[in-house]
Amino acid sequence: MQDRQHDLSSASLARLNREKNSNLEGNKCGLCNFYPTWLQRFATPRSFLVCFCIKNVLQGMIFTYIIGIETSIERHFQFDGKTIGMLLTLGPVITAVWISHLGSRGNKPLWMGMGVGATTIYVIGAPYLDDSIPNNDSPFYFAITIAVRIIGPVLGYLLSSFCLKFYVDIGRRPDWKSDDPRWIGAWWLGALILAIVIALFALVLASFPRIMKRKDNDVTENVSSYGVGDMTTSSTATLELREHQDPTPSSDTNKNRLAEFKEALRRLLRNPVLLCSCGSSIFTILGLAGYFVWLPKYFEHEFRLSKSNAAMYSGLSGNVTMIFGVLLSGYLMKKYHPSSGQVAAIVAISKYVYAFGLLLIMLLSDCNFMSDLPGSLQMNGSLKLDTDCNESCNCGTVQFLPICFRGTSHQQTYFSPCHAGCKEAPSLNGSVDYSSCTCDSLSLATPGYCMETCSNLYVYMVLLAVIKLIVSVGAVGNLIIDLRCVEERDKALALGFLATMSGLLGFLPNPIIYGSLIDSSCLAWEASCGEKGSCWVYNTDEFRYKLHGLTSACLMIAGAFEVLTYFKVKGLLLFNNKNFES
Numbered sequence: 001m002q003d004r005q006h007d008l009s010s011a012s013l014a015r016l017n018r019e020k021n022s023n024l025e026g027n028k029c030g031l032c033n034f035y036p037t038w039l040q041r042f043a044t045p046r047s048f049l050v051c052f053c054i055k056n057v058l059q060g061m062i063f064t065y066i067i068g069i070e071t072s073i074e075r076h077f078q079f080d081g082k083t084i085g086m087l088l089t090l091g092p093v094i095t096a097v098w099i100s101h102l103g104s105r106g107n108k109p110l111w112m113g114m115g116v117g118a119t120t121i122y123v124i125g126a127p128y129l130d131d132s133i134p135n136n137d138s139p140f141y142f143a144i145t146i147a148v149r150i151i152g153p154v155l156g157y158l159l160s161s162f163c164l165k166f167y168v169d170i171g172r173r174p175d176w177k178s179d180d181p182r183w184i185g186a187w188w189l190g191a192l193i194l195a196i197v198i199a200l201f202a203l204v205l206a207s208f209p210r211i212m213k214r215k216d217n218d219v220t221e222n223v224s225s226y227g228v229g230d231m232t233t234s235s236t237a238t239l240e241l242r243e244h245q246d247p248t249p250s251s252d253t254n255k256n257r258l259a260e261f262k263e264a265l266r267r268l269l270r271n272p273v274l275l276c277s278c279g280s281s282i283f284t285i286l287g288l289a290g291y292f293v294w295l296p297k298y299f300e301h302e303f304r305l306s307k308s309n310a311a312m313y314s315g316l317s318g319n320v321t322m323i324f325g326v327l328l329s330g331y332l333m334k335k336y337h338p339s340s341g342q343v344a345a346i347v348a349i350s351k352y353v354y355a356f357g358l359l360l361i362m363l364l365s366d367c368n369f370m371s372d373l374p375g376s377l378q379m380n381g382s383l384k385l386d387t388d389c390n391e392s393c394n395c396g397t398v399q400f401l402p403i404c405f406r407g408t409s410h411q412q413t414y415f416s417p418c419h420a421g422c423k424e425a426p427s428l429n430g431s432v433d434y435s436s437c438t439c440d441s442l443s444l445a446t447p448g449y450c451m452e453t454c455s456n457l458y459v460y461m462v463l464l465a466v467i468k469l470i471v472s473v474g475a476v477g478n479l480i481i482d483l484r485c486v487e488e489r490d491k492a493l494a495l496g497f498l499a500t501m502s503g504l505l506g507f508l509p510n511p512i513i514y515g516s517l518i519d520s521s522c523l524a525w526e527a528s529c530g531e532k533g534s535c536w537v538y539n540t541d542e543f544r545y546k547l548h549g550l551t552s553a554c555l556m557i558a559g560a561f562e563v564l565t566y567f568k569v570k571g572l573l574l575f576n577n578k579n580f581e582s
Contacts, residue, residue: 060152143330
């Protein structure tokens with residue numbers, strides 16, 4: 001019986017090798033029957049790694065670019081934070097699991113080249129790369145992809161910072177500057193640039209072969225990784241070849257695909273390591289997505305930065321140090337081959353370092369701007385804008401134009417010149433001269449807050465950079481465990497399953513939870529024609545405590561799931577030491 005299984009396995013392996021060398025099996029680079037010889041030199045894992053990294057950078061730029069321009073979109077369309085958050089979360093939830101299943105059974109590069117859901121490049125690209133390289137090289141390759149992917153959010157923030165320097169109507173220049181609360185940046189400019197670049201680069205990704213060309217011994221290792229006689233757990237390449245031989249799908253084929261999907265999903269739901277990883281991913285996404293979505297607005301209000309500078313500092317906040325941490329972790333894993341338990345322990349520790357680090361930052365980043373509010377804070381937590389000196393002015397909150405009165409012994413910020421009881425007239429040099437201010441006629445009036453910024457911004461940036469450096473050491477190990485804890489044919493579906501569950505339970509409720517909680521810290525809302533718009537003034541103490549406190553709590557729960565993973569993952573083989581030694 002064993003000899004018969006061995007013969008069948010050898011025959012199947014030989015057929016696989018023959019089919020992989022056939023021009024009809026999609027192992028060449030090209031599109032639409034265009035497969036030039038000079039292009040075939042790029043049909044290698046390293047070439048795909050370069051393109052995979054570039055695509056990840058572009059995808060990361062999209063997400064953080066939208067975050068960076070969020071305030072301008074709110075001002076332009078009078079959205080609130082919850083609406084913006086919902087726009088960022090629907091795509092991954094709707095598309096991840098089905099695309100991961102269909103893409104794993106079809107032409108992976110073509111699926112990646114189609115721009116279908118934000119998670120497609122990740123849930124299909126990572127297994128495609130992992131199938132093309134030996135297990136021992138995976139940490140190094142994935143360290144590069146994760147490290148380069150971090151550059152995407154940085155560039156996205158920088159692009160938004162650049163675009164927001166221009167007014168939304170580029171042909172018109174308003175009277176106020178970019179640091180004025182009324183400023184609306186050219187949010188559409190970067191979106192147009194990214195759309196063109198991604199559309200062109202999609203053709204490059206789609207040109208890669210269905211099955212990556214590899215050495216014969218790599219194919220042997222890949223097919224036999226779950227046992228010689230168990231052909232039901234062979235590489236996904238076998239499924240792709242079989243489907244490519246019969247390109248016309250029948251009703252029976254569709255039924256088989258559905259049955260395969262159900263059976264694969266059952267395997268995932270019975271996998272304790274994957275379920276623990278799923279719980280950790282959900283709470284990690286819930287916490288960190290909310291944190292990074294609201295970080296530019298936090299910088300804008302906590303440190304009183306312009307929209308452009310807030311986006312820039314958000315992109316630079318520790319992301320550079322994360323690159324070094326990820327590359328270091330990949331190097332150490334490739335060199336020392338830690339056990340699955342050691343990797344899981346590092347991931348769990350990193351979650352708690354992140355959680356307690358955010359609490360430390362929360363305590364050390366107070367700028368004491370609550371003493372410089374544009375009004376008087378009441379006992380019930382509301383902000384009173386009207387006083388006896390402006391009762392007859394009928395001031396509203398359509399526009400926020402803070403004005404500071406500096407006297408010899410005091411200073412006071414008002415919501416607008418109207419709230420200070422001022423009459424305004426332009427002076428000869430183009431600035432605005434406020435005179436006859438009934439609330440304070442003796443002090444010098446200047447536009448803006450009395451307290452403009454504070455040095456705690458740099459304390460925040462340095463501490464966050466150190467924390468992210470430590471935390472990033474566990475990034476590669478987390479991905480390796482997710483890929484190794486399932487059968488090889490289920491890798492793409494496993495990542496799609498994690499992305500879908502993280503989207504449903506992490507991304508989807510995120511704007512409701514974070515948006516509602518942080519909106520409750522608002523002291524003065526934009527009001528136009530009886531409609532409530534975006535928030536003008538926050539209680540910065542509440543904003544700081546709620547943003548960092550909620551994120552820290554989510555990371556602590558995620559860490560608890562990683563502790564469970566540590567006990568469940570023992571015995572899992574992450575590296576093929578035999579192949580490494582040979």
